[in-house]
Amino acid sequence: MTARPLAFVTRRRVLQLGLGAGALALLGGGGLLWLRGAAPAIHDLKCLSPQQFRTLAAMARTHIPAGGPFAIGADEAELARAFDRYLADEPPGHVRDVKRALHLVEFGPILFDRRLTTFSHLPPADQRQHWLAWGQSDLLLRRQVWWGFAKFFGLVFYDRPEVWPHIGYPGPSLERLPA
Amino acid sequence: MTTLTDCSLTAVPSQIDCDICIVGSGFGGATAARILAVAGRDVVVLEEGGDFTGKSLTQRDAAMYDQLYVQRGGATTQDMGISLLAGRVLGGGGVINACDVVPAEDAIWRMWQKRFGLEEFSPEAMAPFARQALADLGARPIREEQINRNNAILRQGAAALGWRGEVMQHNRADHCKGLGTCLVGCPLDAKQNARITLIPKAIGAGARVLCRARAVRIEAGNSEQKRVQCRSLDRRGYHEQQAFEVRAKIVILAANPLGTVPLLLRSGLGNGHVGRSLSLQPQVPILALFEQPVDAFHGIPQSYAVTQFATCDEARGHGGFRIEGIMGTPGIVGSLVPQAGVAGKELMTQLRNIAASLLLLPDESVGRIALGGAGQAVVRYDLTAEWRQRARQAIRTAARAYFAAGAKTVVLPTVPPKMWTCEADLRQVDALSLAPATLPLLSAHQQGGVRMAASEKDGAADPTGRVFGTRDVYVMDSSGFPTTASSHTMAPILAVAHRQAARLAGRSKN
């Protein structure tokens, strides 16, 4: 029982990191929440709300997009679903922290880029820029959020058999042992 | 209950009585269980992980991280700067470790004698226990033909630069087929870990072993009869189920510092040193891209280390750094590659051409484990300026070795990754801040937290491992180590557990 990947997003820390009173009011549920808009209903979510799921899915898609050297991306590998399932068995404190992290990312463009829109609504190219800025940020909190999600996405995506042919991994070696 | 009970599948009696209750079934706990059971003691072992052997070890990263590692593989320091890798499975860390056997050097035993007053830890006194440890492990050299291309490349680079290195000893049986998935368990049960060797022997001698059984608190730690409050867990180990109590005269904690320390703190046992003096031995991953396939996921993952820059002396203990070839399966690699977008996918398509190693840097015991609001461990650890400087030197050195072996690019996993194509690029290393969460540092060798010392003033446990301020509550894992014992912990853990358990076994029953 040690700090879990995203067990750090407390209101106190947000304050300590100097995001300011406006950001806090926003995170407290006031002001600009309407910008997030309604998210389509998603069935069988275990832990996240449709809005949280939408942020997560956008983040996963930005991290591992479809296309490029091979077609499959986060959506096809259902990374956001996998994360929602994973979270359902996590301790309540961790679930709360992850939800706060998703909230921060969703409102990241307002908090950090002074744009009047939220992460899920950015065009893909802007999402890429914005997500990269989390990983490279001078703010520890933003780097923590980046790594917390990036490690999960990388682990689960590249563990998928449908991805292996594209990266040259021949699959579990036991199955290939001569009898 | 005479053998091994999976508490997720069976109702547990509300009270279990025994002489000795051992928490944790890794090398420390299993060694103590075997020695004490053979000595005729009535032993109960509690292990919160599940029982995984043979084909239940599926070689799949996500599922195995979830089931075999502490916190489903997600444990980190509080600042998220260092991933804390440790086993949570019957047999403990040995089920998922890299099998390198590196005994403690005599200089370390002497240092512990001199600096911490552990008089009986002289090299001469420890030698028989260290020998027993190697025998339990079935330690043997890795054969030349077992060195995979990933490790051979590192050796080639080191040789070209005239640097010293070593092919390690390991604890794999002869039927190891080089499947390459040691870090997520061996489906051939070739790793001679506690689950395969010591636990069956302990059970054979009468020990009762309970898995999916979590110790949550020790009550009456200062009385003759202690009560260990426990919970059974569900089949996946996620949720607590039934409460039960184990009553014992002696309690031995061998739950790794990440388990032992919070248990003591939750129980209000021990002095102000409990939780302090934690060493994490952080490791830095580094990758290199080659023209030709390396196929680093084939064969024994870790077999060769550059030792030229490692130091060890009686005054300062371990210093410098080692460069150790290693590779995991694709999920592990993917989780450490900090490249988002199409570029990240492109990097991963070169998986077959990636060589990798970990830079292992001994540290001062500057970490601390405290309790969080939900009774969980909170690990605080600040890298020292000296460590960072040494890490920069290690990064530069490893990159040089890869270039000498013919790498076209050396990759340091910062966000986005640094891609160096020639030695001149290594000037950038000086500018690396190594601030938390800029590089995915790893710790697989947690030590300390219940430091042994002759006096209560200097540590949390006496030289027998008894926690100060308790009656017969002992630590027999790396928690008791006053400083880092070796570049790799399992052999010293076994040696110290042998010593401490033999002492207890020699004591009269009452």
Ligand SMILES: Cc1cc2nc3c(=O)[nH]c(=O)nc-3n(C[C@H](O)[C@H](O)[C@H](O)COP(=O)(O)OP(=O)(O)OC[C@H]3O[C@@H](n4cnc5c(N)ncnc54)[C@H](O)[C@@H]3O)c2cc1C
């Ligand atoms: C990925 C990895 C690679 C490594 N490679 C090497 C290597 O090559 N060579 C080497 O020498 N060392 C290596 N190590 C380190 C080594 O494996 C460990 O230091 C060693 O196995 C620890 O043994 P232990 O008995 O002290 O504790 P562990 O093996 O960690 O066992 C502690 C057990 O206690 C259980 N536990 C914790 N809390 C509770 C509780 N409250 N109730 C019940 N049970 C509890 C845990 O589930 C765990 O199974 C590696 C470690 C890792 C993680």
Ligand code: SF4
């Ligand atoms: S290399 Fe493969 S066969 Fe050998 S011990 Fe590791 S997992 Fe088992």
